[in-house]
Amino acid sequence: MTTETGEKTGVGELQELARRLRVDSILPTTAAGSGHPTSAMSAADLAAVLFARYFAFDTEQPGRVDNDRFVLSKGHAAPLLYAVLAAFGLIDHDRLMTLRQAGSPLEGHPVPVIPMVDVATGSLGQGLSNGLGMAIGQQMLSLDARTWVLLGDSEMAEGSVWEAMELAGHRGVANLVAIVDLNRLGQRGPTMHGWDASTFVERAETLGWTAIEFDGHDLTAIDWAMATATKGDRPTLLVARTVKGKGVSFVADDPDRHGKAFAPDEVERAIDELGGPADDTTWSFSRRPNGTPPDPFPEARPKSTVSFRKEIATRDAFGEALLAVVEEDSGIVVLDGEVGDSTRTEAVDEEFPSHFVQGYIAEQNMVGMASGLQALGFHPVAATFGAFLTRAHDFIRMARIGRATMTLVGSHAGVSIGEDGPSQMALEDIAMMRSSGAVVLYPADGNATVALLGLALDHRGISYLRTTRGATPYLYPPETRFEMGGSHIHRRTSGDEVTIVAAGVTLFEALDASERLAEDGIAARVVDLYSVSPPDVATLAECLAETGTIVVVEDHGGPGGIAEAVTTGLLDVDALNGRVVSLAVSGTPDSATPEEQRHTAGIDADSIVDTVRGLMAGSG
Numbered sequence: 001m002t003t004e005t006g007e008k009t010g011v012g013e014l015q016e017l018a019r020r021l022r023v024d025s026i027l028p029t030t031a032a033g034s035g036h037p038t039s040a041m042s043a044a045d046l047a048a049v050l051f052a053r054y055f056a057f058d059t060e061q062p063g064r065v066d067n068d069r070f071v072l073s074k075g076h077a078a079p080l081l082y083a084v085l086a087a088f089g090l091i092d093h094d095r096l097m098t099l100r101q102a103g104s105p106l107e108g109h110p111v112p113v114i115p116m117v118d119v120a121t122g123s124l125g126q127g128l129s130n131g132l133g134m135a136i137g138q139q140m141l142s143l144d145a146r147t148w149v150l151l152g153d154s155e156m157a158e159g160s161v162w163e164a165m166e167l168a169g170h171r172g173v174a175n176l177v178a179i180v181d182l183n184r185l186g187q188r189g190p191t192m193h194g195w196d197a198s199t200f201v202e203r204a205e206t207l208g209w210t211a212i213e214f215d216g217h218d219l220t221a222i223d224w225a226m227a228t229a230t231k232g233d234r235p236t237l238l239v240a241r242t243v244k245g246k247g248v249s250f251v252a253d254d255p256d257r258h259g260k261a262f263a264p265d266e267v268e269r270a271i272d273e274l275g276g277p278a279d280d281t282t283w284s285f286s287r288r289p290n291g292t293p294p295d296p297f298p299e300a301r302p303k304s305t306v307s308f309r310k311e312i313a314t315r316d317a318f319g320e321a322l323l324a325v326v327e328e329d330s331g332i333v334v335l336d337g338e339v340g341d342s343t344r345t346e347a348v349d350e351e352f353p354s355h356f357v358q359g360y361i362a363e364q365n366m367v368g369m370a371s372g373l374q375a376l377g378f379h380p381v382a383a384t385f386g387a388f389l390t391r392a393h394d395f396i397r398m399a400r401i402g403r404a405t406m407t408l409v410g411s412h413a414g415v416s417i418g419e420d421g422p423s424q425m426a427l428e429d430i431a432m433m434r435s436s437g438a439v440v441l442y443p444a445d446g447n448a449t450v451a452l453l454g455l456a457l458d459h460r461g462i463s464y465l466r467t468t469r470g471a472t473p474y475l476y477p478p479e480t481r482f483e484m485g486g487s488h489i490h491r492r493t494s495g496d497e498v499t500i501v502a503a504g505v506t507l508f509e510a511l512d513a514s515e516r517l518a519e520d521g522i523a524a525r526v527v528d529l530y531s532v533s534p535p536d537v538a539t540l541a542e543c544l545a546e547t548g549t550i551v552v553v554e555d556h557g558g559p560g561g562i563a564e565a566v567t568t569g570l571l572d573v574d575a576l577n578g579r580v581v582s583l584a585v586s587g588t589p590d591s592a593t594p595e596e597q598r599h600t601a602g603i604d605a606d607s608i609v610d611t612v613r614g615l616m617a618g619s620g
Contacts, residue, residue: 008286009052014219017087018048020278022247023271024083028099028106029261035100035108038245038257040080042183042216043150046240049222050148050179051084054230057285059089062115065296065376066143066289069134070116073127074152074181075109076259081117082106089282090115112402118375120402123394125158127151128178129365132164133372133380135176135235136357140333141294141376146175146230153193154186156200160395162207163365168235169208176235177226181216183244189255197239204237216240247274297331297377301457307478308446314504315411315467317446319344321453322381326352332457333373335359335366337384343411343467345383363388367395370406379405379457386410386426386466393432400437400462407456408438411467414555415589415597416505418470422589429466430532431560438462439484440532440565442503445475448530451482459484466532468505470594475507487536489543490514490526498612499525499543501552503532503562506603510553513608522616535565541575549579549615553603558584581615583607 009017021044029035056068072081079099086093091106091114098104105113109122119130131149138145155161168176184194193199197213204211210232214221222240229236244258245251248270251262262270271277304321326332326348335357340346349356357373359366363384370380389396389410399406413426433440439459443449449467456463480488491514498517502510507528514524525547529535544550552563563582570576585601598604 011219014048014052017052017283018044019247019274020087021047021080021083022274023278024086024096025079026262026267026270028082028096029079030264030267031097032100033261035079035261036076036259037079037262038251039074039077039152039183040083041246041248042242042244043077043080043181044246045217045219046150046179046181046222047080047084049219049226051088051285052283053223053286054226055148055285056145056287056289057116058288059285062090064289064293065141066145066293068145069118069131069147069375071119071127071131071134071147071149072110072121073149073155074124075122075127077152078106078108078110081110085114085116087283088285093280119371119404120398123398124152124155125160126368126395126398128161128164129368129395130372131178132168132173132176132365133369134375135173136171136369137373137376137378138175139173140354144290146177149176149178151178151180153180153182153184153191156180157192160364160368163362164368165204165207165209167360167362167365172208172233173235174233177229177238178235179238179240181242182239183242184253185244185255185258187258195241197241200237200239209235209237211237211239213239213241216242217246249273301325301379301454302328303454304450306450309474310446311471311473312446313468313471314443314446314449315342315344315469317449318409318453318465318467319347321450323347323351325453325457326355330355331377331379333357333378333380335370335380335382337361337363337366337388339384342385343383343409363392364395367392367399367408371395371399371402371404374405379407381407381409383409383411385412385424386429387412387424390428390432393436396432396436396438396462404462405460407463407465408433409465409467412469413466413504415585415601416468416470416555416594418594418597419591421591425589426466427557427585428560429464430556430562433464434533434560434565436462438464439534440464440466442466442530442532444504444507444528444530445472447476447478447480448482451480452530455482455484466504470505472505472508482530485531485534485536487530487539488528489539490528492525493523496523496525496547497616498522498549498551499527499547500608500612501527501529501540501550501562501566502554503529504555506553506555509598509603509605510608512605513612516605516609517612520613522612524612529562529566532562533565535569537569537573537575540566540570541573544570544575544578549581551581551583551608551611551615553583553608555598555603556584558582558586579615581611583611
């Protein structure tokens with residue numbers, strides 16, 4: 001075993017550790033009756049060398065920010081990771097047998113509720129993006145630390161892997177090491193490239209990586225490859241040729257054993273082939289991080305002092321407010337998908353380049369990096385067109401599973417972007433974010449944007465700020481109070497006959513409609529539902545009870561949008577005692593001015609007036 005003085009673990013001891021990791025991958029999966037022991041067994045030798053010889057980790061302070069980081073991108077090999085944690089004393093050895101049981105932290109795929117697990121994995125193709133974010137964060141903090149990512153060969157078909165590869169090579173992220181467990185077999189048989197390691201080596205070298213292929217069961221070769229990876233000035237890809245189910249003859253390289261636990265009557269034979277039962281000796285990592293870890297970032301975020309008394313686009317207000325916050329808060333890292341001149345993050349890039357990551361047109365990798373950065377204590381703010389965030393939906397979903405905290409910003413919301421046409425219009429983003437568990441905040445003017453950005457940055461979890469391309473009128477004084485789950489009521493009277501609920505750009509259409517309806521003798525209350533999710537259910541219930549009808553108007557598609565948030569909220573409190581009418585975008589828009597777009601979609605003031613008049617005539 002490696003000692004604190006740096007004496008290296010001998011080859012014989014590494015063989016024993018690898019054997020133990022295989023045994024401890026078999027027994028828990030058999031007890032659970034499910035799992036992926038053969039996928040764990042192929043990488044056992046890689047794990048033994050990595051953790052016993054190269055991984056820097058303080059077991060007494062597993063939360064140290066300057067610990068090395070490990071991402072098991074091939075999350076289905078979780079039994080191997082859990083076996084490592086038990087071998088190195090980070091979890092009780094007996095706990096291994098609770099694998100996949102209800103209430104156990106040892107889930108079928110890793111989630112960050114146990115030491116050394118910083119992000120959720122299991123949706124293949126995401127771990128390298130997460131690891132890249134961690135490695136960049138380590139550089140930002142000037143840490144003498146490294147990030148190691150273990151990938152499966154099947155997931156190398158995912159485009160997001162190559163998004164991360166290209167950006168890591170472009171940036172020269174030398175503290176990032178990716179290890180491909182090239183065991184030839186996927187879920188249903190051979191992978192695309194089998195044991196052809198040269199394919200990945202050539203690609204990696206083209207993208208600016210150092211790439212090494214070797215026998216993933218030769219401990220000396222593994223040690224040499226990992227030593228080389230720690231000395232380079234570029235990211236390193238280690239391509240290890242391995243055998244799935246290595247160590248047990250009757251499952252080794254068998255395409256029919258993927259995701260199948262050993263049967264109880266197979267276990268004794270398998271362990272005999274491996275050399276007998278494993279002991280429960282506690283191993284030591286090669287070293288602890290040097291020095292004192294840096295102080296964590298403050299829990300409370302500073303508030304932006306920017307304010308406006310003019311017409312301004314909410315995307316512009318966001319850019320100014322964000323710049324002011326970054327100037328005061330070193331814990332914020334801004335990422336953008338190469339549209340910073342549109343999202344308005346470019347000022348941060350110009351003024352504080354050390355806290356800006358250009359993600360280029362690779363939204364999946366951008367969100368994946370944000371998950372990695374937040375694992376080191378940063379609060380990432382990732383921005384692009386709201387429409388393009390839909391490409392990263394699975395990464396957002398996994399960020400939620402991983403208990404991640406980040407703020408996503410989607411600009412160019414709805415048909416109001418105008419002539420650019422439907423490919424650029426965010427019309428599904430609210431539905432996506434609501435289904436992903438994010439809070440959704442949708443400001444109508446500049447000062448609302450400043451306030452809602454502050455709420456987003458204070459939120460633990462995923463927050464989504466939706467911004468508008470065109471300028472909107474000045475509405476809220478700078479001192480106006482906004483809160484999560486809140487709303488603001490406009491034009492309220494005791495005789496209101498209908499409530500119009502809007503957010504963002506449609507709020508001004510609703511206010512215009514309310515004035516015109518007043519000329520007809522129809523009193524229309526207007527609610528700015530700036531907190532779309534969670535919505536202000538108490539105010540909505542009160543308005544429905546008092547007016548009998550709610551008309552929701554939104555620059556978004558109907559399914560999953562604001563009207564559904566309103567209706568679901570009212571149902572949850574058993575307050576749906578009246579009518580809720582939805583005015584939302586349907587069909588496929590085309591190119592037109594913003595005003596023409598809203599009119600065609602039926603979400604402008606004319607449409608609201610016509611709808612309310614019809615409702616009042618029908619009820620009369």
